[in-house]
Amino acid sequence: MKIKKMLNLIKISTTLNRLLSYAYPWKKSIFIALIMLTGASVSETICPLLISYFIDDIIAKHKFIPKIFILLLFSFIILQIISIILHYFQNLILSKIAIEILKKVRIDVMKSAILQPLSKFDKQPIGQIIAKVTNDTELIKDLYDTVIISALKSFILIFTILIAMFTIKWEMAVITIIVFPLIIIVMIIYQHYSIPILRKVRSYLANINNSFNEAIKGMKILQQFKQEDRFGKKIQKHSKFHYKFRMQTLRLDGFLLRPLLSLFSGLVLCGWIILFSFYPKGTFEIGILYVFINYLSRLNEPLITITTQQSILQQAIVSGERIFQLIDSPKQKYGKDNNLILEGKxxxxxxxxxxxxxxxxxxxxxxxxxxxxxxxxxxxxxxxxxxxxxxxxxxxxxxxxxxxxxxxxxxxxxxxxxxxxxxxxxxxxxxxxxxxxxxxxxxxxxxxxxxxxxxxxxxxxxxxxxxxxxxxxxxxxxxxxxxxxxxxxxxxxxxxxxxxxxxxxxxxxxxxxxxxxxxxxxxxxxxxxxxxxxxxxxxxxxxxxxxxxxxxxxxxxxxxxxxxxxxxxxxxxxxxxxxxxxxx
Incomplete structure (x- = not known):
């Protein structure tokens, strides 16, 4: 069983690496987008610090200085505008790359489908090949314009927030990162249970497509011989199984994702409260507490995003496996003799x-x-x-x-x-x-x-x-x-x-x-x-x-x-x- 699991992990890793390799021609554009993302995350991270300074040095000390207030307000607005602009352009760049990759994958899949031996079409339903060209490639687009973009945003934001946390109060930052191993465990468990289910989801979706393809192509025969009910039951059967396994993925999402991550955030808050009790009276500033609560709420969302994207990631990997199976399959064989047929004997x-x-x-x-x-x-x-x-x-x-x-x-x-x-x-x-x-x-x-x-x-x-x-x-x-x-x-x-x-x-x-x-x-x-x-x-x-x-x-x-x-x-x-x- 251990060997089987290890081989499965190697297969998943190989498929993911191969999917990511499609982005290699756009590495310079991706690097520019990452710089923009980092700039946007830094801007977002600085904003709570400005509010913290306003709370501790202006409101708490009752020292309202108009010039400082205007400077803080102006800086806050500028940082927000910079963040919005950088997010817009990096999203534009990465989305364009995702569409280009989708085009390249579809071309590769279509070329492979056209070059398949005719014996393949004797055995395999046409609907399954169509599903690979359409649905599976669309999920790979989701990998880039949803999963990867969200993951990059989330990881860079988490990284900048953690640096800010350690700079402000390292003790509170340590309590925050204690839950990270627990989050990784949740992700691994989710991955373990979701992959087999998602494979079945894709398989039944392909069966549904194939049934629709058969029904539409043979509509005259279907109606002539009163086969509407039989085809309807066939599609209903595949749809029932597709629904069953789709519901299983939703149950996994509902149990392993947001509730557990919300629980981990609660544990972090409990840790901070315990830490507060050790600080002497008057040494802990309310502005710092605001910053950390703000950062914790900002951390929670990217962590939830990373974990929720696991579902799309797994579907993309399963789709990648199906696509690469088609791309790597043997093609129609021909010889190398290019001399024209001159007689026809x-x-x-x-x-x-x-x-x-x-x-x-x-x-x-x-x-x-x-x-x-x-x-x-x-x-x-x-x-x-x-x-x-x-x-x-x-x-x-x-x-x-x-x-x-x-x-x-x-x-x-x-x-x-x-x-x-x-x-x-x-x-x-x-x-x-x-x-x-x-x-x-x-x-x-x-x-x-x-x-x-x-x-x-x-x-x-x-x-x-x-x-x-x-x-x-x-x-x-x-x-x-x-x-x-x-x-x-x-x-x-x-x-x-x-x-x-x-x-x-x-x-x-x-x-x-x-x-x-x-x-x-x-x-x-x-x-x-x-x-x-x-x-x-x-x-x-x-x-x-x-x-x-x-x-x-x-x-x-x-x-x-x-x-x-x-x-x-x-x-x-x-x-x-x-x-x-x-x-x-």
């Missing part, structure tokens, strides 16, 4: 693949070989491994058993630049951005409007685009909701064709479209296959009848291979599928 040897368990292979002993600029079709029942093979050809997953060679080079050795420029895929459900048609096709690439218009003509979308109010600059709705499914597919093909890859994959691109759009796509494919190796995954076998080679997959294995005519003559798997689809 494919050679697959003894390929086996499984997503999670080696015992459950999705692809089994796949061996295929295609020359460039050929039309290849992958067909088979759902779950036969067609899309998995396409994903491997895209380089989305690392191959550990067997090999895929592109132009004679192992696909694992090819760089990201090489793969993305040479191989492209049209998804079954293309993702459309809420942006212009032009941007949806170019996706920020340096492609001219003239080229886009030519591609739109190739994919049979030119007339439709011309009918739109602003042509290629017309804004599409979120997820392309002002386009038909067929138009989305054609747009997705146009997106790929603006840079003409050497290998093009269409994953069920004709599965959900009407016959008119299918004809448009077939016309487009005839033009494409003259320039590129074309691989089509299809349920509609009418799309692939002109393929040079049709690969029939069943349960991860190749069961047939040949042209449409050759496979129809065999009257086997393909023949049965074609017969079923076309009812011949």
């Amino acid at each position: 494919i050679n697959i040897r003894n390929l086996n693949f499984s997503y999670y368990s080696k015992d459950k292979k999705i692809l089994k002993n796949i061996n295929l070989k295609f020359r460039s600029k050929k039309f290849i079709a992958l067909v088979g029942h759902t779950g036969s491994g067609k899309s998995t093979l396409a994903n491997l050809l895209m380089g989305y997953y690392q191959i550990n058993d067997g090999n895929i060679y592109i132009d004679g080079r192992k696909i694992n050795d090819l760089s990201k630049k090489c793969l993305r420029k040479g191989i492209s895929m049209v998804q079954q459900e293309p993702y459309i951005l809420a942006d212009s048609l032009f941007y949806n096709i170019t996706l920020g690439r340096n492609i001219s409007e003239n080229t886009v218009w030519k591609i739109l003509e190739i994919v049979q979308m030119k007339k439709f685009t011309e009918s739109m109010k602003y042509g290629i600059h017309s804004i599409l709705g979120e997820e392309g909701n002002n386009l038909s499914i067929g138009q989305k597919q054609l747009l997705s093909i146009a997106r790929v064709l603006v840079s003409y890859p050497k290998i093009m994959i269409l994953d069920e691109a004709t599965a959900n479209i009407d016959s008119e759009t299918e004809i448009a796509i077939q016309k487009t494919l005839k033009k494409i296959k003259k320039k590129t190796t074309l691989i089509i995954i299809a349920h509609r076998l009418s799309t692939v009848t002109e393929a040079d080679s049709i690969i029939v997959l069943n349960k991860g294995k190749i069961v047939e291979q040949g042209s449409h005519e050759e496979l129809m003559k065999k009257k086997s798997n393909y023949w049965n599928m074609y017969k079923l689809k076309n009812k011949i």
